[in-house]
Amino acid sequence: MPTVFVTSATGSVGSALCQQLRALNWRVRAITRDPDSKSAQHLKALGVELIPGDWDDQDALRAGLTGCDKLFLCLLPDLSDFKKVPARAKTIAAIAKSSGVTQAVGLTTLGNFAVEEGTKPPPKYAPSPFFAQHFHAKKRVEQALIEGGFDHWTILRPGFFMANFLEPKINMGMGYAEIKENGTWTTSMTATSPLGLVDHVDIARFAVTAFQKPDLLHGRLLAVVSEELLVQEAFDQLAAAIGDSERSIKAKFMSDEECAKAQAEGSWRFFSSETCVRYMSDYTNLEELSDLIGGLTTFKKFFEREKEGVKETYHRK
Template sequence: MSRLIAVAGATGTQGGATARALLRAGHPVRALTRSPDSAAAGELARLGARLAYADFTDRASLDAALAGCAALFAVTTPFPGGVEREVADGVALLDAAAATGTIEHITLTSAANADRDTGIPHFDSKRRVERHLATLGVSWTVIAPAVFMEQYTRPPTPQGLRDGIFARAMAPGRPFTLIAAEDIGAFAARTLTSPAEFAGRRIDIASDVRTGEEIASILGAACGREVAYEEVPIEQVTERAPELAPMFRYFATVGLEVDVAGLRRDHPEIGWHGLADWAARQDWRLPA
């Protein structure tokens, strides 16, 4: 219980969920963030986390933030800096962790199926960071989440739900693999506190699989209105968000393969959330 665990990206979706899971279990957390004065950082501090300023482009800040820690939750993002920035940030964080001499285990969060030839630029960048982690001589685990359910609470989905439409660039009956951020945090915390069980493993994680039509129905029931599914041509995605088009094209044609049933069987302690369970707990006050 005395092992200090560093959580990178602690004010973000995955880092925040991991920090909260660790704190609930009584583990000391050092929350790494570039914004220690933010409301999200303040909330973690109220929960008991120790805040530390950390900037992936500032090695001195990383060295100070990681000093004395026994484990690290590492997360990278291509937004807004791009995939090369993501790789550079990931390498910098992992190198700093390996150099501490105290960090015994690193859990890196990646993306489901990123170890395959997906052709998705920001999956390929995560694969490069994964490969670097394996060269450092430190015990490691890679967890690879599917698509976050939390995306449905963010624009443009609430606007669509207000109008009775759930639109995505995939066929209405196409399975879509999902996970709640809380489940990511719980699983990450498990790997950090039981490293021997998970060392050297790469694990794709998800908590539900639903078709587009099912998602529309579930979200409609949660927000109290009829919601219809609408298939959007992939050309619209290419025009509006070209950097995301390869991902949506992969989802629509290949899809993310995750053994949800196996995860629920082998790790019931996570308390996996189905989409309906997750949606029922959200605030669906839709925009006017």
């Protein structure tokens, strides 16, 4: 059975991927800073081999990657230093290649289409200077895998995580907490632009498909979403999942001028003021995505599966 090295294994996507790979009886290794944490212990119970260390610990990386066949690369961005994460990706890719890894699957962001040369159709809005740096950093992470010398590589570019509406992601300081605190979400999206929502379990399923069928998705920069809904449709479904007849959730759509002002102020609204995300659906193909993994998780089904998370996030104590 193959052995897969999974970065960010204690995150939502990494944890789901570890679970799916172990269900196939594949061997899985991961690095963790705290092997005694609840999330790490969950992985250990699944049969994941844990290596103490972090992404900058090259000795730990060599120990974890030696003997692995495949690499899943998912690195959290560092918005204070756009050079740090691409450098990490390059180091991990080099160690993986020298350790005998032949296939790599990377996870970046749907927003990369906004800064990619030759993107068709051309982006209708350019990203702000800050987010252009963020997307270019993600592009350099992708390039580390593309140029890593692997026999097969695949890049998954996910849309807006469904899990952003639940704890703990809703509390990460990106403005999502407004939803549970005020019953509103201030967004650069428009009332008519589709919001590409993605289930982290589906992302893991795409990674597993790529690992199982290396030729199928080799060389692909794959836009990954599970469902596209208008923003207010999404919030109506969230309100229904919460099940509180007195609670509604309303989208507050920002004009171009309001987006520009929010970016200039640098407040949390900065993260919800990117006009380039309005037309990311130009780069998705739901029919192809559904065919690849045998069906996608709808927003309603996500909330049914995550009903305990909905209760923990929204039901008043």
